[in-house]
Amino acid sequence: MPKRKLLQIGNITSRMADRLEADFHIIEYFKFQNKEKLISDYAKEIVCVLTDGHWGVPDNLMERLTNLEIISSYGVGYDAIDADFAASKNIVVTHTPEVLNNEVADTAIMLWLAVYRQLIQADKWARQGTWEKEGSFPLSRSVQSQKVGILGLGRIGETIAKRVKAFEAEIHYHSRSQKDNDYHYHVSPKELAENVDVLFVITPGGRATKHLVDESVLKALGKSGTLINVSRGSVVDEKALIKALQTGTLGFAGLDVFEAEPSIPNELKNMENVVLTPHIGSATTQTRQAMGDLTCDNLLTYFKSGKVFTPVPECSNLNA
Numbered sequence: 670m671p672k673r674k675l676l677q678i679g680n681i682t683s684r685m686a687d688r689l690e691a692d693f694h695i696i697e698y699f700k701f702q703n704k705e706k707l708i709s710d711y712a713k714e715i716v717c718v719l720t721d722g723h724w725g726v727p728d729n730l731m732e733r734l735t736n737l738e739i740i741s742s743y744g745v746g747y748d749a750i751d752a753d754f755a756a757s758k759n760i761v762v763t764h765t766p767e768v769l770n771n772e773v774a775d776t777a778i779m780l781w782l783a784v785y786r787q788l789i790q791a792d793k794w795a796r797q798g799t800w801e802k803e804g805s806f807p808l809s810r811s812v813q814s815q816k817v818g819i820l821g822l823g824r825i826g827e828t829i830a831k832r833v834k835a836f837e838a839e840i841h842y843h844s845r846s847q848k849d850n851d852y853h854y855h856v857s858p859k860e861l862a863e864n865v866d867v868l869f870v871i872t873p874g875g876r877a878t879k880h881l882v883d884e885s886v887l888k889a890l891g892k893s894g895t896l897i898n899v900s901r902g903s904v905v906d907e908k909a910l911i912k913a914l915q916t917g918t919l920g921f922a923g924l925d926v927f928e929a930e931p932s933i934p935n936e937l938k939n940m941e942n943v944v945l946t947p948h949i950g951s952a953t954t955q956t957r958q959a960m961g962d963l964t965c966d967n968l969l970t971y972f973k974s975g976k977v978f979t980p981v982p983e984c985s986n987l988n989a
């Protein structure tokens with residue numbers, strides 16, 4: 670039997686390629702200059718797409734690939750894929766929840782500690798000989814006993830909460846729904862921001878959460894407040910964030926995600942009160958391996974059993 674045709678958008682690891690090559694003829698989207706010809710040549714033959722949270726699925730591709738059955742995405746956030754549209758066309762979308770919770774939560778904590786304890790400036794102080802010339806590094810702020818806000822108390826948000834408990838934190842949150850726990854619930858992001866010292870943002874991206882953190886939320890967080898964003902750049906109004914940091918309305922920020930990734934505004938790059946990382950929330954060898962395995966498992970099991978392990982909620986009824 671000829672191998673099924675799989676359209677690969679974005680990069681995959683060699684381990685993923687090794688696992689898929691036996692069953693699939695892999696067509697690499699970005700290797701084709703003429704995308705139009707690629708699509709028309711293979712429109713009826715491509716039955717699966719492998720993509721990631723960054724690239725998603727380009728507009729119209731789902732309509733053009735008339736025999737497409739499954740989109741397997743290498744990442745948990747799938748805001749770059751129109752999952753409702755996929756479901757309406759009986760295309761199953763899968764993602765990689767849970768296996769990256771710890772890593773992304775660790776990244777959030779790393780940013781928090783780096784901002785509060787001024788890790789970047791302290792490293793420069795040590796490296797550039799300022800310690801020898803000027804003496805001790807100035808005192809920084811403690812992360813102990815802070816009021817910590819979590820915007821989006823889902824899988825990763827809960828994992829962040831578990832970690833911040835170890836710092837004797839008082840935990841506050843806002844999500845679409847109130848949870849059965851002893852954390853303090855707030856009815857809006859603004860009310861949450863008003864009540865905390867540091868705000869971790871970890872909702873999904875997409876239309877529903879666009880600029881959920883706006884000028885009013887940043888102002889509520891305040892001049893000694895800290896924003897940590899490990900969700901999607903779209904969730905925070907970046908222009909308002911820059912202005913708030915420049916004017917001192919907001920004190921500090923630790924950012925892993927940006928509105929126009931991989932481009933980062935120069936204003937942010939030039940600020941001492943900001944720590945930046947290039948969307949590395951899940952980016953360790955171990956976690957990417959687990960994500961890659963689940964991405965492949967979903968594809969392989971689908972063509973054996975018609976079922977997948979981790980459909981996105983919009984497609985769960987296709988997996989019944």
Ligand code: NAP
Pocket residue numbers: 745746747766767769773820821822823824825826843844845846847871872873874877878881899900901925926948949950951952
């Ligand atoms: P999840 O379990 O679905 O949790 C999402 C949380 O956000 C839920 O608590 C949900 O509320 C809340 N939420 C959704 N829409 C909201 C809205 N409009 N207003 C307020 N709260 C809202 O997702 P997860 O697995 O924790 O992942 C969260 C996101 O993290 C992903 O979608 C992705 O964008 C991002 N992420 C980033 C990285 C990185 O490398 N930086 C890595 C992985 C994931 P309910 O609980 O009430 O449903």
Ligand code: 8YV
Pocket residue numbers: 721722723743744745746747769948950951
């Ligand atoms: C990945 C992510 O960097 O899972 C997510 O939603 O943002 C990250 O784990 C992204 O999917 C690109 O591969």
